[in-house]
Amino acid sequence: MLTLQHRHELPVEMGKMSTMFDYTLAERMGIIQPSPFRLVQQAAKDVEESGREVLYLSIGEPDFDTPDNIKDAAIDAIRRGDTKYTASDGTPQIKNAIRRKFLRDNSLDYAAEDITVTMGGVQAIFNTLLATVGPGDEVILPAPFFSPYSSAIGLTGATPVFLKTKEEDGFVPQPRDIEALITERSRWLVLNSPSNPSGAIIDDETLRAIADVVRPHPRLLVFSDDMYETIRFGNKPFKNIINVAPDFRDRTVILNGVSKAYAMTGWRMAYLAGPRELIAAVIRVSNSSAFAPNSISQAAAAEALSGSQEQTRVRSDAYEKRRNILLALLGQIPNLSFTRPDGTFFMLVNCQHFFGKRSSDGRLIENDVDFVLHALESQAVAFMPGSAFGMPGYFRISFAASEATLRAAMGRLKSLCETLDRNGAKNAALPLDSKEFNRLSVLA
Known part of the structure; x- marks a missing residue:
């Protein structure tokens, strides 16, 4: 099971490796952390290999083809x-x-x-x-x-x-x-x-x-x-x-x-x-x-x-329509807060209400990475954790996806949130304070 800790493990151990050759890496390599996107993608692939279809709202690229x-x-x-x-x-x-x-x-x-x-x-x-x-x-x-x-x-x-x-x-x-x-x-x-x-x-x-x-x-x-x-x-x-x-x-x-x-x-x-x-x-x-x-x-x-720049206008209109659908569906899910994006095909959603709650299998949701991984494992929906962008406590939704995918994914998200709320919390977590925010931001 992937946890927040895995995000900050180096891909190789710093220092001399157990080999006859010295592959010591430069100290600056400690700055480069494993890509959160790659970790989410790998977790999603694991879910797919179990035979389930994953709804991807994690991918940061247009779903349209090049003109x-x-x-x-x-x-x-x-x-x-x-x-x-x-x-x-x-x-x-x-x-x-x-x-x-x-x-x-x-x-x-x-x-x-x-x-x-x-x-x-x-x-x-x-x-x-x-x-x-x-x-x-x-x-x-x-x-x-x-x-x-x-x-x-x-x-x-x-x-x-x-x-x-x-x-x-x-x-x-x-x-x-x-x-x-x-x-x-x-x-x-x-x-x-x-x-x-x-x-x-x-x-x-x-x-x-x-x-x-x-x-x-x-x-x-x-x-x-x-x-x-x-x-x-x-x-x-x-x-x-x-x-x-x-x-x-x-x-x-x-x-x-x-x-x-x-x-x-x-x-x-x-x-x-x-x-x-x-x-x-x-x-x-x-x-x-x-x-x-x-x-x-x-x-x-x-x-x-x-x-011709017509396709850029047509596609921007399509993203706006999807955004409006997403806003309406998210508005039906209690205890998630969000702002209305004015551009791009992304939005951030605040999931801190669910910190400290447990899933039906007893998993404790401590942070946004736990929330995103739980969404993958329980609902087969892929988001990106906000801490990957220096904004712990949130997750990113990409609406560069079909309307059908957005509707299905929001239905699964609603089910996840309702289940977490029903299970309550043994140790309710408080929203991130500034010290914890800064710690997680530096690790992004």
Whole structure:
């Protein structure tokens, strides 16, 4: 039976192994924890091997297929023989497509030298941090957060400074809380809007207030993670911090990509835009790590960004419909609280009411990981624990799934919660205090 403890075991024992060879690992490997996603997937696979069908609401990728015009562009590139190395920062074609995208969607004019292409968002995050921070630096990271941020910060030797957002604020980072964390060592503030895993969007007024807080600290830069830009609900235009505070252009790096907007997760394409000196440094890191992005994926991404954008609107509408179904069904389950996501295909649900309760087989639910694993074992429904995103006490639901799957999964979740409530609790747990929250956040 998988428990919270397993999340923090190293994949191999640190130090010398029992072999005639010395495979001692670098001390920094202790920073990299087993992926919570992989652990949940393995637990789900164990359930499937017992003959039961698992309903997956844990997977963080679109359930749609890549549009045909994008596939065709990749096939054409192969037939043209565009299968050689490209420039390490991307082909002229994809850079021009990215430039046009910024002008069309964001009213931002970047030169080709201000842009670089990476093999996915995780590489973009890691390379940017590796190029800019080290021991003694601090990165302000609002929680919940996309988990690779935490490990990437640690691998550089910098210190992640976690900013706990609140459910009552819709998990939107508040300017006053950011201000309280800024020190002379602060180097980056990460802003992810729309947010994975909460679906929160930072509105214009809050972005302006954040800019006012950051502005007096010239060493503090902003990393604007816009990866879910196209998946927004309602008709409000997308804004990042540069749109509301143009003077932040010289201190902001924008991350975006094609994985989520165009259902291209496996194509591994993302891009960065920002101050030329910073982008040049990121390119130097890329030269030493990946050398050049995939040539075929670049051709496909150029078509995605330049071609018709109708599919992004259609699919965003589909996600909004699923969100509304999910909200209605969750509203019928007592003792779960949640906020209404304004974007992405994720939402966070508070399950702390069930801490301290026991399952029908006597299992004690002590935390969100226990809750998620119990949902898998008893109901064959896969969620992601919130502690994987620095938000213990919650679990993440992905509604990148069919309406039928959502309805069936919520029926099973309701049954699970009713059973736990009927069984009561021998040792009722209190909601996580700030000390316990911080301990679990650091381990995420």
